[in-house]
Amino acid sequence: MLHLHIVSWVAALILFFAAYENFSDRLGPSKYFKPLHMLLRLFLLLALVSGGYIFFQAMDNNAALYGIKFILGLLTLGLIEMTLARKRKKKSSRNFFYLTILLALITFALGAYLPLGPISALFN
């Protein structure tokens, strides 16, 4: 499950950047935007389900930090959708874009700090 989780959020972040760059404020979406966005949603769902699964299995160890990881992960995924929604409505989305990256980094750091998984093992 941890591997599925890692693959899912890595793919989601890459697809997020790709989708974001495939929507021009002046010209609208490229022909790749829609398939990228659909694939992105699939991986967002996988990251959510796998993360939730690990959460309910592991949260007894450190309920507070796992709770924060859950919320930060959820916020990151939510921000990804919100950023692209603003982009689609041609509202300013740069700040949302940077906030998404910031939250993804914090979520990553907390995930690496929490004990499970191959990325945590790299640091021990």
Ligand code: HEM
């Ligand atoms: C873009 C969003 C996300 C990123 C960047 C992210 C990142 C990570 C990372 C780096 C790990 C550690 C993997 C390892 O040590 O090998 C991890 C584990 C975990 N993630 Fe996420 N995650 C995200 C979304 C979520 C969501 C939405 C949830 C909950 C629904 C969640 C729940 C968990 C849980 C419970 C763990 C196990 C923590 C541990 O004990 O190591 N994550 N995540």
